[in-house]
Amino acid sequence: MVADGRPGRAMQESVLRRALAARDPARLHVHFDAAVVNRYRGLEGAQLLRTRSVGRITVPGRWSLDVGIAADGSVHVPFRDLAERLPEDEWPHWIEHLADLPSSAAFLQMRLSAGACVDDGETGPWM
Numbered sequence: 420m421v422a423d424g425r426p427g428r429a430m431q432e433s434v435l436r437r438a439l440a441a442r443d444p445a446r447l448h449v450h451f452d453a454a455v456v457n458r459y460r461g462l463e464g465a466q467l468l469r470t471r472s473v474g475r476i477t478v479p480g481r482w483s484l485d486v487g488i489a490a491d492g493s494v495h496v497p498f499r500d501l502a503e504r505l506p507e508d509e510w511p512h513w514i515e516h517l518a519d520l521p522s523s524a525a526f527l528q529m530r531l532s533a534g535a536c537v538d539d540g541e542t543g544p545w546m
Contacts, residue, residue: 445499453492457490482506493518 438446451480459465459476466477469488477483484504486494504512 445497445502447498448489448495449498449501450489450493450495450520451513452517452518453494453518455494455513458512482509 421459421531434446434448437444438444456467456474456476459467459478462478464479466475466479468475468477472488474486474494475483476486484496484506486496488494501513525539528536529537
C-alpha cells in the first residue's frame with residue numbers, strides 16, 4: 420500500500436492477473452462516487468457499517484453488499500457482487516453514481532453499437 424492509502428499498482432495488478440487467469444471478468448471491480456451510499460442513510464431499516472477501508476450496506480431481508488472504500492471516499496465493488504447481490508431495481512441508482520474514469524468516447528460508442536464506425540480523424544503513429 421502506498422502512503423496515501425491507495426492499494427498501489429501491485430495489488431491492482433494482482434486482481435487483474437487473477438481475473439485473467441480464471442477468465443472471469445466478474446472479479447473486476449466497478450467504481451462509484453461516494454454519494455451512492457447516501458440513498459441508504461435515510462432508508463428505513465437500512466444498516467451501514469464501515470471501517471476506514473471497507474463497508475457493508477444491508478437492507479435486512481432483502482440484500483447486503485460489501486464495498487471497498489478508497490482513500491478519496493469513493494467505493495468499489497466486484498462486478499459479480501453487483502450482478503448477484505444487488506437487486507435489479509437498485510441498478511439504476513448505482514449506474515447513476517458510476518465513477519467517471521478517463522476513457523475514449525469513440526471506442527465506447529464502437530463497443531456499444533455492433534458494427535459502429537467512428538471516424539475521429541486520420542490514422543497516425545502510436546505515440
